[in-house]
Amino acid sequence: MSRIGPTFAALQAQHKKALIPFITAGDPEPAFTVLLMHALVAGGADIIELGVPFSDPMADGPTIQRASERALAHKVGLRDVLGMVKAFRAGNAATPVVLMGYANPIEHMGYEAFAQAAGAAGVDGVLIVDIPPEESPGVADVFAAHGLDPIYLLSPTTPEARMDAVARLARGFVYYVSLKGVTGAAHLNLEEVAQKIPLLRKHCGLPVGVGFGIRDADTARAIAGLADAVVVGSRVIQEIENSPREKIAENVTALMAALRKGVDAA
């Protein structure tokens, strides 16, 4: 069973919001990933989004593109990523892990085979950036059968009718993309997000996570005041990029702790 629902329920009981960091599996090297996942949890992460590297990350800005390129230089494939989740589970049975990536590596493995392997490895949710609900009615069922929550994106351009279509398939939480643009963009408009969230809640009963453009404790606090979860990706990757190897885990934990403070101050 997915750990995502119970995690949100427990946080809500404590009147807390979720902090969801994103890292790319295999960045900067495969040996770092499990270590970094534990470092994220140590700094206060509630759920981990683990990126599956892809050669053509169309929805990502330069920071996450570079992370994907570093991982691919080590030939990190989907099976390797599942192996990392399994290794993480040996030391952490509680923190939900959501795989985030693009359709083709999963399509290549086959949805059924992937769902089975991901469920067995201890994955809780899957967000495939480039598979909208229209292309995935069967996929959501396959995932659900293996205890994986299909996570869907909603965006500033999503009309209300589509929100219903997404709500019918989504489980775990929905991910609201805060801005028109790619990951790591700098033009977050809090007012627009504030206007959109009540509309999302009208159409979808699941917790709402917000990501894209959140880069410090202040923006994390502002978003936590509006949504159920705050997703931070490019900022975490930057910390990995800019830290000397021996300091990466320590710095990532410190970054999480700072973001955690922001989220808890909401």
Add this chain to the structure above:
Amino acid sequence: MNLNDLPDARGHFGPYGGIFVAETLMSALEELKREYLAAKGDPDFMAEFCHELKHYVGRPSPVYHARRLSAHYGGAQIYLKREDLNHTGAHKINNTIGQALLARRMGKKRVIAETGAGQHGVASATVAARYGMECVVYMGAEDVQRQAPNVFRMKLLGATVVPVSSGSKTLKDALNEAMRDWVTNVESTFYILGTAAGPHPYPMLVRDFQCVIGEECLTQMPELIGRQPDCVVACVGGGSNAIGIFHPYIPHEQVRLIGVEAGGEGIASGRHAAPLSAGTPGVLHGFRSYLMQDENGQVIETHSISAGLDYPGVGPEHSYLKDSGRAEYVAINDDEALRAFHDLCRFEGIIPALESSHALAYAAKLAPTLGEDKVVLVNLSGRGDKDINTVAKLAGITL
């Protein structure tokens, strides 16, 4: 199922095509589909499109009987559909005019495009100048180096050329970057996609704008030879010139349709750009189709002497035509294409694009296997002026 009725309402050609994009683009694609279908049914829009093709592009393009070339190869008679004579020198302009008129109808004043060799970039910059629009062209940093004259042409026409340094720094990365621009500026910007690929409705609308090629042939061939040709041959990168000439011929079941992919240094070498010949189905750039990928589903780098064929995917309708058997797909290597390039120069006085030279090279193999009463129609999709630097370099000549 009638092959001519595809795609279905959601953009599927059997298992291929579809809409595989991030959520932010979904409503833009829906709007594009709605506006396109309305425009297609609007006699004024279609009349203006036809007027532009006639008076600005110079259509109809002629069909030419390459007598000396046919005699040299022996066997079937080779006819050339002269898309190389279009304004800007290739078939690309048919599509960019259609899409620019659509952009204008939708009130978009900024257009973006991706380009590999620069032909689609030039065709986009051309129509942007013609209709008074701002134009930004994304081009792989490698291609910016290799295709300097086309970069300068685009700049002369008023476009901004943005070199893309991510990934393999070629066409596929330029397409990624154009998509990133579109997702950021989705309300103000029209994305002029250059080939019959990408998310629905692009494969359909690019095909429809390019079908003028095949439709003209349907009239021209009976005028010339009293009947339709036996075979139609076209090169396939993304596949827009091929689908443009194939599609109107689909109901003419006696006509063989043959798509020619870039075999690079040979299929066995792995250094090629032939997904239909050596790839497997996958999802890239918003649609499902045959794709060149590794054992992890990562897209692999392609190789071709021709920058315009240097793409790891292929338009979804070609994947469907392959599986259904209605069209055949073959591969031609760099050296074979180069020989055909020189043959057309010397026997007919026509310098063909290296892309189109792949189709010519296959015709050279096919014609001798057929009788002299057979007719092979080759889509000469572009002229080769842009390729003279590449060809000279291979001959060890510096221009």
